[in-house]
Amino acid sequence: MAKITNLRCRRCEVKGELRRVNRKGWLEREFLTRLGLYPWECVLCRAKSYRFARGDNS
Ligand SMILES: [Zn+2]
16 A cells, blocks of 8 residues: 655655555556666645655655
């Protein structure tokens, strides 16, 4: 499940409102998997960002 961590949004700079979203499409899946990145979305401003955090170890 998507989990909110203490990551900070780069757009609105609010902390703790990012949740994991699913990778979309094979391109994103391929690249993100290889780089070890995970897509996150800010609950407040919907800004998407890519982090190395999976969010399952807090
Ligand atoms: Zn935000």
